[in-house]
Amino acid sequence: MKHIVQFSGGVGSAMAAYLVTQQYPKEDIILLYHDVPDGQDDDTYRFNEDVSKFLGIPITEVSDGRTLWDVIRDNKSLPSIFIPFCTRVLKLEQGEKYYLSVKEPFTIYTGYCFEEKKRVEKAKEKMTRPTEFPVYEARLTSKQCKQIIANEWGIKLPRAYKYFEHNNCIPCFKSTSYEYWRKVYEYFPERYQLAVKAEQLIGHTHFKQLSLFELAQLFKKNKTYNSKITISQYLKIKHNNEIYSDLFEEGI
Numbered sequence: 001m002k003h004i005v006q007f008s009g010g011v012g013s014a015m016a017a018y019l020v021t022q023q024y025p026k027e028d029i030i031l032l033y034h035d036v037p038d039g040q041d042d043d044t045y046r047f048n049e050d051v052s053k054f055l056g057i058p059i060t061e062v063s064d065g066r067t068l069w070d071v072i073r074d075n076k077s078l079p080s081i082f083i084p085f086c087t088r089v090l091k092l093e094q095g096e097k098y099y100l101s102v103k104e105p106f107t108i109y110t111g112y113c114f115e116e117k118k119r120v121e122k123a124k125e126k127m128t129r130p131t132e133f134p135v136y137e138a139r140l141t142s143k144q145c146k147q148i149i150a151n152e153w154g155i156k157l158p159r160a161y162k163y164f165e166h167n168n169c170i171p172c173f174k175s176t177s178y179e180y181w182r183k184v185y186e187y188f189p190e191r192y193q194l195a196v197k198a199e200q201l202i203g204h205t206h207f208k209q210l211s212l213f214e215l216a217q218l219f220k221k222n223k224t225y226n227s228k229i230t231i232s233q234y235l236k237i238k239h240n241n242e243i244y245s246d247l248f249e250e251g252i
């Protein structure tokens with residue numbers, strides 16, 4: 001019997017792996033990781049290695065090989081909260097490929113935390129294979145997992161947690177919050193630039209009313225000149241076709 005942990009780079013999946021090691025021999029546990037090159041933050045690889053060493057279990061990687069941006073280009077569309085095809089192609093399909101190759105019975109373990117009740121319920125409705133939710137069942141919140149990993153295991157948390165709730169891709173196209181994208185613009189400008197290029201390549205914008213390029217101009221203006229223009233003010237200006245000549249500059 002094998003025990004396959006969906007090992008994502010987040011604190012929940014690290015804790016799930018740990019809880020599974022408390023019940024089963026290490027040689028029967030698989031830390032299954034699907035990479036999203038140029039999407040996953042670089043510090044995720046360091047964190048995953050640290051956790052793998054701490055648990056004494058190697059990481060099993062099964063990946064598509066394409067970057068997040070390759071998949072966007074190949075699909076000729078941008079992912080969204082409604083159509084997160086990047087997850088399907090780069091994670092779910094890779095998982096399926098691996099599960100089909102396993103020749104003995106197995107259980108899958110996810111890292112949903114105690115506050116993710118809705119996600120757990122949704123996963124239970126959809127699951128087609130034996131799946132367990134050890135972190136959720138142990139009633140451990142994300143905050144508690146972070147404290148245990150940082151203070152008891154002595155492992156530095158992935159840096160993405162300084163800015164975001166989850167250690168997802170940066171950027172994650174499932175996010176519809178301007179504040180999220182502001183943080184990507186501010187702390188991960190190269191990734192923001194890749195998203196701007198993806199919009200220009202696809203000819204479609206992530207937000208309905210303004211492009212990421214325009215949004216970057218607002219972020220830049222507000223940061224550099226301290227003359228704040230809110231997004232709703234900008235949309236009104238845009239809607240009324242008013243000219244705001246110094247708003248747009250070269251580059252983001």
Ligand code: SF4
Pocket residue numbers: 036039068079084086087090168169171172173174
């Ligand atoms: S974390 Fe976000 S961007 Fe990355 S694969 Fe999942 S949905 Fe896509």
